[in-house]
Amino acid sequence: xxxxxxxxxxxxxxxxxxxxxxxxxxxxxxxxxxxxxxxxxxxxxxxxxxxxxxxxxxxxxxxxxxxxxxxxxxxxxxxxxxxxxxxxxxxxxxxxxxxxxxxxxxxxxxxxxxxxxxxxxxxxxxxxxxxxxxxxxxxxxxxxxxxxxxxxxxxxxxxx
Amino acid sequence: xxxxxxxxxxxxxxxxxxxxxxxxxxxxxxxxxxxxxxxxxxxxxxxxxxxxxxxxxxxxxxxxxxxxxxxxxxxxxxxxxxxxxxxxxxxxxxxxxxxxxxxxxxxxxxxxxxxxxxxxxxxxxxxxxxxxxxxxxxxxxxxxxxxxxxxxxxxxxxxx
Numbered sequence: 001x002x003x004x005x006x007x008x009x010x011x012x013x014x015x016x017x018x019x020x021x022x023x024x025x026x027x028x029x030x031x032x033x034x035x036x037x038x039x040x041x042x043x044x045x046x047x048x049x050x051x052x053x054x055x056x057x058x059x060x061x062x063x064x065x066x067x068x069x070x071x072x073x074x075x076x077x078x079x080x081x082x083x084x085x086x087x088x089x090x091x092x093x094x095x096x097x098x099x100x101x102x103x104x105x106x107x108x109x110x111x112x113x114x115x116x117x118x119x120x121x122x123x124x125x126x127x128x129x130x131x132x133x134x135x136x137x138x139x140x141x142x143x144x145x146x147x148x149x150x151x152x153x154x155x156x157x158x159x160x
Numbered sequence: 161x162x163x164x165x166x167x168x169x170x171x172x173x174x175x176x177x178x179x180x181x182x183x184x185x186x187x188x189x190x191x192x193x194x195x196x197x198x199x200x201x202x203x204x205x206x207x208x209x210x211x212x213x214x215x216x217x218x219x220x221x222x223x224x225x226x227x228x229x230x231x232x233x234x235x236x237x238x239x240x241x242x243x244x245x246x247x248x249x250x251x252x253x254x255x256x257x258x259x260x261x262x263x264x265x266x267x268x269x270x271x272x273x274x275x276x277x278x279x280x281x282x283x284x285x286x287x288x289x290x291x292x293x294x295x296x297x298x299x300x301x302x303x304x305x306x307x308x309x310x311x312x313x314x315x316x317x318x319x320x
Binding site: 004005006007008009010012013016020041042043044107108110111125126129132133134136137138139140141143144145146147148149150156 | 164165166167168169170172173176180201202203204267268270271285286289292293294296297298299300301303304305306307308309310316
């Protein structure tokens with residue numbers, strides 16, 4: 001067991017990410033069914049399209065990292081999702097997949113480069129931060145959509 | 161020098177945060193002067209108020225961490241800022257302060273608890289992630305404001 005001081009441990013970073021994913025799940029839940037798929041501001045994508053992107057990154061990207069497979073980015077797996085309930089089920093499946101793949105990243109690999117989706121050649125930790133940051137970014141946009149719809153979003157610090 | 165494998169080093173995490181801060185600076189710049197202070201959607205704060213919050217957290221929070229000073233959160237320092245140029249100048253001053261305070265956090269302290277602003281008792285790394293995440297969250301909202309104003313926001317991956 002590694003007892004050297006760490007800025008953050010792998011387990012802690014996974015918990016941090018899954019906490020964010022739990023909040024995003026609440027944001028999906030907060031949308032009225034129709035608005036989830038249709039509401040938008042300023043020509044941006046509806047939140048369902050953003051959630052498709054998040055689902056197409058998270059588990060597939062980690063799988064790519066673990067298997068060092070540079071398969072291109074694709075939203076194909078989410079094209080069949082047409083209800084909020086289906087998105088939420090897929091979200092929960094991804095939660096489990098992420099937990100499983102995460103355990104397969106050795107500590108010494110976070111600093112190693114990997115060409116994610118055959119396109120993003122960065123240290124693995126930077127790709128992982130991108131997954132988290134991109135989710136926070138789009139979820140923040142979802143908050144504006146909810147407010148514009150007169151719906152109170154979940155508290156930002158909700159992580160369960 | 162610590163050569164043990166790390167998920168992320170302190171230097172790398174600082175670079176990550178400052179990269180995000182550089183992007184937020186571009187978002188501030190992208191707003192028309194008037195809209196920066198006045199435009200809002202769904203009863204939310206204008207982006208200037210969000211930027212005030214970000215400025216009131218970043219350097220003051222790190223200073224609190226370094227000095228273990230639990231002085232309460234305050235936006236008083238930003239109340240005198242009435243132009244975008246003043247915000248940008250304050251932003252740049254904060255960039256330097258953050259760099260200086262960051263060096264004063266020993267590696268073994270990231271996992272230690274600190275009661276930030278006398279109110280948020282968490283491991284220091286969790287408070288730091290909060291600063292970054294909260295900035296990404298509000299900046300994502302700023303992107304929607306810009307799009308609603310017909311302005312193209314900077315690319316999300318801009319970090320300089």
